Amino acid sequence: MKQQKSITILAICISVLAAAAAAIGIFSAGGPGKHAFTTIHGEQVILFGKGLYRFDSVSMAAQAIAQDVVTLCLGVPLLIVSIVFARRGSLRGRLLLAGTLAYFLYTYMSYSFTSMYNSLFLADVALMSMSFFAFVLTMMSFDTRALSENIGDRFPAKPIAVFLLFLGTSVGLMWLGKIEPSLLNDTVPSGLEQYTTLVIQAMDLGFIVPVSWLTAILLLRKNPFGLLLGTVVCMKAATMLTALTAMVIGQVLAGVAVPAAVCVLFPAANAIAFVFLFVLLRTIKEPANKGGKAA
Template identity: 50%
Template structure:
């Protein structure tokens, strides 16, 4: 695999800085505590009032802290484990590493643009940048044309591709429902609170939903790029949906009202995506030898 040294250095930078950022966010607690704030949209917002997220809303702070826990105790170990496997020339390691880097890129892009300005801003920007370049280097390191040779024929491409299409449709419709009706009524969308725009919805509708649709279609058609794209987005979704599950738990704990439909949907998707990741990794055919031999087109 090409670019291994550069990727390893970037992964170590991401690991170090994410441990610093998440640990500080989880354990910082200074500040007066919760208070009310009137936003420019004339919405009364409960501000968290303490720690790193003291200027964020109670809802957003609960979500961010939940994601910090998932990043620290799931994302970082998975990042290091997948780097270890990739250094040993394992295709499973390359796929896991690429998907996990996708999670870090998404996470710290959202933190850089969404979170209220705080002392970790430059750390978020460095993490976003390092994740972007590491993810890009991983993606261009694959020999796409030969990739189907390293998956078993019994890989359930219709099941995995169908799920990606379904999940993309569900999230696309969910976010559009949140945006379109208030737009028609010339009113601010529910839950925008004191923030300036819908960053998560922009990232999902602009990148995640289209990529999920493309990955699903290409995989069903057994196109080479579909194997990579589907594997990466499924692995990324493991960490992302786990983070969303944790966010829901901490939001409920903080007294934020969460739709029971959303709770059930996220938990079910989380379970399904874990199962699909198991199917993908189970159907990878590893090649004996070094990483350089991986792309010679001779799977076991």
């Protein structure tokens, strides 16, 4: 694998720093507890009031803590396992590494731009930066022509393309449905609370939705790069949707009203993503020279 040493160092740094940051987010305490806050738009918001996320709303804090749990219990172990197998020359390991790094990139980009300022701001920025460069280096290490030969004819291109089109369209419509009324009525979007703008919606509409559609189109056209994107996106979806499912559960437990569509869409998509991930891992054929370390 090209740039193996650089990717390994970045992955180790991400694992250590993310584990520490997630643990602090989960277990930190102290603070006045829940209390009301009036936003610049005159809206009453209940702040979490405890620990690292004490300045975030109850809804946002519940989501952040739930994602920290997924990062600590799933994301970090996956990153460690994937880098170990990738260093051994495993194609599955390299693909899993790319998908896991995409999860960390999205996670800490959202933390850097969404969460209220806290003591881990620089850690979140560092994790976002390291994840970005490790992800780019990993993606650049793939030979798409060789990859198409190793994935084989059993790759479920059409089902995955349909799934990604459905997922991208559903997320797009869900967020546009949230944003459009505020644009038409010149009002504050629901759920903005004390935050300045809709960061997650901007990230999803600007990156996740287009990437889902682009990947689906490339898969339907049997483009070799589509095989790479399709595999990585499915692996990233499995981890990110797990975090989103955990966020839904965290919000419900915190007493936050969650739309029924969200309660159904994310867990269902999460289950489907894991099914596709399992199928993908079975269809991938390891290269004949597996075991030799690339320069």
